Amino acid sequence: MxxxxxxxxxxxxxxxxxxxxxxxxxxxxxxxxxxxxAAGSLVEKDGVLVGSELIAQRFVSDKYFWPRPSAGDYATVASGASNAAPTSVVLKKAVAERQAHGLSGEMLFASGSGLDPHISPEAAKDQMRRIVAARTLSAEKTALVDRLIQEYTEDRQGGLLGEKRVNVLRLNLALDKNL
Structure with missing residues (x-):
């Protein structure tokens, strides 16, 4: 007892x-x-909540940079990887569709969480042609898009951890503001 x-x-x-x-x-x-x-790194535009810096969201218009694909359709509750094997017919079809949209490299595959808000600067530059064509931008404005990618590229955490990255939401907001 x-x-x-x-x-x-x-x-x-x-x-x-x-x-x-x-x-x-x-x-x-x-x-x-x-x-x-702690409040979720919420981002507002003209006093209206447009998203979070910490969670990717869907951008479907060709006028915007796209985040990495999401196996859970950018839903926070169902976040996670698809767990599709390299031999999966479904994965091969999804990759082929993404390649048909001109995507390459990391943009062909979903991130582990499916909610990664960042892409590499290279992935952002790979999307420039689509964005320039959709917005019918001049050479001067095209150079501005390139400068925005450079301006919104974040360095490694503490200069050591991770890779250089670009927050897709912040970059898209900058596009709207400057173009």
Whole structure:
């Protein structure tokens, strides 16, 4: 009986510590030091919520940069990879369709989460021809698109981790603002 009472007390203590106190402390610190990130890094345009810097969203118009494909159709609840094998007929068909749209490299395959908001600068440059044609841009405006890609390219985290990347939502908002 003594072991049972000790176990119950330990259970209650750990439940209080890990179920209430720790999450509360993390929330308070997060809201205090990283308010924007804790709120979801939401992006507004003219006072209207247009998305989050942290979650990819579908852009279907040829006038915009597209994020990597999503196996879960950009739905946060169903996020994840397709788990299709390299020999999968469905995967081969999807890749062929993406190639027909002029996509190459990383843009042929979904990210692991299906919600990656970034693409590489190379993937952004690969999409320039489509965007320039859809917007019927002059050579001067085409150069501006290239400069926007460079301007919105983020460096490796801390200069060490990951690869250079471009946030698709931010880049598309810049396109609308500058063109």
């Amino acid at each position: 003594k072991n049972f009472i000790v176990a119950v007390k330990m259970f209650l203590f750990m439940s209080l510590l890990t179920g209430i106190l720790y999450p509360l402390a993390v929330t308070v610190v997060g809201q205090g030091l990283f308010a924007k990130q």
